Amino acid sequence: MINGVEFGEGVICKFDDFDLKTDIPLIEQVDLLKEDLLQVTYDNNYLIDVGWYPEFDPQGMFDVSVIKDNDWSDPVIKKKCKDLNLLFKYLKEAIGFVSAKRISEADK
Numbered sequence: 001m002i003n004g005v006e007f008g009e010g011v012i013c014k015f016d017d018f019d020l021k022t023d024i025p026l027i028e029q030v031d032l033l034k035e036d037l038l039q040v041t042y043d044n045n046y047l048i049d050v051g052w053y054p055e056f057d058p059q060g061m062f063d064v065s066v067i068k069d070n071d072w073s074d075p076v077i078k079k080k081c082k083d084l085n086l087l088f089k090y091l092k093e094a095i096g097f098v099s100a101k102r103i104s105e106a107d108k
Contacts, residue, residue: 002038005091008044008099018050022084029057034074037062045069046076047096050091064090 002018018037020029027040033052049065065078065086077097079090 005088005095006046007040008042008095008102010102011042012043014039014041014047020084026082026084027058033057033060042098042102044098046093046100046101048091048098050087056069062087062092064089066094 002016015036016038017034019032020026020037021069026033033056035051035053035055036053037083038050039047045068047067047070049063049067051063052060053063053086061080061082064077064079064081065075077094081087081090081091
């Protein structure tokens, strides 16, 4: 769990290198702005990926992607932002989407 974010059921955390602090400006944490910040996989073949692109570049952006069946060329959801609060909002939206898909697929 990062910053109060619950990832739901069916979760396997591939990696979690999200060490950013919400009370420190991003410009002061540029050495932590990596491409591979967080990746969470679910047992229904979805994954959520969070990274900063370009890596270590203060002009970069967060990228939140939802990927189905490992198809990186066609993300189900892709959102970008520069703000941590917006990042957490997008991350919660992505989790809600994947959780809803997990429930609807279990009902079939």
